[in-house]
Amino acid sequence: MTSLEQLGEYVSEGVRGSVSEPLRDAVKLHVIDTITAWVATAATQEAEALRNFQSAARQYSADPTIDLIINCALTRLSEVDDIHLAAMITPGAVVIPAALTIAATLLPNPTALSEAIVAGYDAMVRLGLALDGPTILYRGIWPSLIAAPLGVAAAAARLFDLSAEQAANALALALTLAAPGVGHHNASTGSRWFAIGSAARNGLLATQAARAGFTSDLNLLEGSFFHAVFGIIPRVGALTDDLGAVAKLTEASFKPWCAARQTMAAAQALRELLDGGVAAADITAIDVCVPPPFLKMVDHGIVGGRVARLTSQPYQIALAALVPELAFDVAQAREVSTDILRFMNKVTVRADETLIENFPREWHARVRAHTQQAAHERTVTHVPGDPARPFDARAVSAKSRRLVGSIAEQIVEHGEAVLDGTTTPGQLLDQIDQWCARTRNS
Numbered sequence: 474m475t476s477l478e479q480l481g482e483y484v485s486e487g488v489r490g491s492v493s494e495p496l497r498d499a500v501k502l503h504v505i506d507t508i509t510a511w512v513a514t515a516a517t518q519e520a521e522a523l524r525n526f527q528s529a530a531r532q533y534s535a536d537p538t539i540d541l542i543i544n545c546a547l548t549r550l551s552e553v554d555d556i557h558l559a560a561m562i563t564p565g566a567v568v569i570p571a572a573l574t575i576a577a578t579l580l581p582n583p584t585a586l587s588e589a590i591v592a593g594y595d596a597m598v599r600l601g602l603a604l605d606g607p608t609i610l611y612r613g614i615w616p617s618l619i620a621a622p623l624g625v626a627a628a629a630a631r632l633f634d635l636s637a638e639q640a641a642n643a644l645a646l647a648l649t650l651a652a653p654g655v656g657h658h659n660a661s662t663g664s665r666w667f668a669i670g671s672a673a674r675n676g677l678l679a680t681q682a683a684r685a686g687f688t689s690d691l692n693l694l695e696g697s698f699f700h701a702v703f704g705i706i707p708r709v710g711a712l713t714d715d716l717g718a719v720a721k722l723t724e725a726s727f728k729p730w731c732a733a734r735q736t737m738a739a740a741q742a743l744r745e746l747l748d749g750g751v752a753a754a755d756i757t758a759i760d761v762c763v764p765p766p767f768l769k770m771v772d773h774g775i776v777g778g779r780v781a782r783l784t785s786q787p788y789q790i791a792l793a794a795l796v797p798e799l800a801f802d803v804a805q806a807r808e809v810s811t812d813i814l815r816f817m818n819k820v821t822v823r824a825d826e827t828l829i830e831n832f833p834r835e836w837h838a839r840v841r842a843h844t845q846q847a848a849h850e851r852t853v854t855h856v857p858g859d860p861a862r863p864f865d866a867r868a869v870s871a872k873s874r875r876l877v878g879s880i881a882e883q884i885v886e887h888g889e890a891v892l893d894g895t896t897t898p899g900q901l902l903d904q905i906d907q908w909c910a911r912t913r914n915s
Contacts, residue, residue: 481641546670560601568593597624625676727858738838
């Protein structure tokens, strides 16, 4: 059997009955966290553009896949969604909104919904591992974009109750519909978020086509396709190694605040130095060391709007020192203060080869804060929310409250209820629309 046939068999048959009570509890936490990210984006410029597109499209078509595009795009643009470090994949923002949107049209039992989410995470993360996501990212290939169709196809195949053969063909067709990247355009109306929503929709279209009898090349990963088209030789075994033994969802990290994950270890290191007694006002200079692959992405200023702020290491360091609460401002629409700009000028970022140990499973950073009296150094390997420093239900709820305020309690309640079967996916989507409206108007 090819790797896609094995994955198709798992999606169709192996995932059934595999969601134990502890795994179900983990799914709930990721559902709550993902819905929080979804709602938290409502006040951003990007969200406004996406919703304008959605409203215009609805005037001419009742196509439900438009909602899938928008729901995934809104969630992913938050930059506070979960991430699998070793795969460089952000699965929750794609798989969970897609699964809920598809399930709302099917009314499946809650067990199938949980299984679909687990299958979607497995497919996306495993493809990221097979393609060496952390390496291809810095070639301009966006791992989550290229993996999104596969993740949604896996989730949809379970929700549609496809056979193993149909599921394998859905996965293969999804891969042929995958795009590698979107270029470098950071404007609030850029295509980045719309593109990943459209990639998610392609996963659904592939599953619908397989359900209707279409077939595809099941040898895509073992054959020459990825090497010839993308210059990638897949590590095929990563797609099937220990398949079903450990759910990849349990390996995903929660983001503790809103920023590119590449900036977080350094920001966490400074937070810990400040907690240890170093005063921000006394700091005269800060040296930040990051893994070499990160340097180009994070060593810049904040010209270019919201995305530039979220990926700028000097800016994230300045927030941690002066206004840490702004790390929970998803919109990042406030004017940057003179104090923040002045503090950014104290930060120097450089690459350090010694931090590549255990990369990409671990993303290290080292910070040295200089004062007139001494230099204070801290190295961070894991940030809160990583599997080594895991979030529990209380931590997920606390993060949700900091992002969306009082709506958090309702998100927790409805996120749990949709997996218990006491709330339908359609009812939850209606609630999410209401919460987004409240966030926009607050």
